[in-house]
Amino acid sequence: MPEGFDNVAWIARTRTEGDVAAWLALIPYATRIGVSAVPDPEGDGLLFRLEPAPGNVGNVLLPALHGGVVAAFMETAATLDLMLSAREATLPRIVDLSIDYLRTARAVPTFARCLLLREGRRLANVQVTAWQESESVPVATARLHFVLGESGRVRHEQRQGLKSVRGAPYRRQ
């Protein structure tokens, strides 16, 4: 089976190696907005970074980052952090997200750290904090719920998804 998120053995191996870059390589939107991760110098987890790329700007007057891009960064961080810290190799699937915007995110590097508040049998709750110059001055906080996928369920849902694509009424690009 090819390497990818549909291959639980691959997820398990890259997880053991802590190869978060291999995961990011399969997340084109995260690559586009410039997300990276390094081992957290102040803990066991990961420290995430969002580049202030010109394409991430949402307000040209200030200028400020697009709030949706900041949210996408924090969702990516939560997903990867959970994949690394969950009890078993898993492919989390987002259920919902709630984000509070505390301050304008200016066009400078943004950082994020995650906290796994609960890992149940099927669901996980992850809290994310994002900041720029100083961690004590967060620009946004978010909390997300994920379903913890197991391989069989993931593959079944993929087949269902593909079925619905074939019946799509809209033209493909």
Add this chain to the structure above:
Amino acid sequence: MPSPDRSPDAWRRALTRFVRVIPHTRELGLEVLAADAEAIRMRLPWSDDLLGDASRGLVHGGVLTMLLDTVCGSAVLRGLPEPEVCPTLDLRVDHFRPAVAGLALYAEARVVGVTASVVFTEGILWQEEGRQVARGIGNFVRLGPRNTPPGFAEALFAANHDKESGNA
């Protein structure tokens, strides 16, 4: 001075200008389909950069959040007596089913409440008619006329005589 044209079509052109001034949405080719008093409709064309899972061909959840933030924020501009700068206060997104590769994303948002300080909105996303992929609830802060740059509304509508393909 003639009274400004604030018809649905003038609003569609104004919001088209708005999303083309925003670098992120301009580069993704976001289109404004309609801007009626009741709701704003947008279309995000498919591109491979929207993927969040290249192995299985699924859209990044963050794309959906970004799109809901944009369409709800546009509904805010449309829903106020005069357009004000209104940053997002908070946003909640529920994911009903994964969005899949190869299909455009459609977005619709409306204002559900306005107070002196906050605008309440809700939005939905879909790829196939009748099958919602996500729902969003976004609240936006009214900074008021004092904190809105002079000429903000005029700038939104100024380009209406321009060709839509022109520079935003």
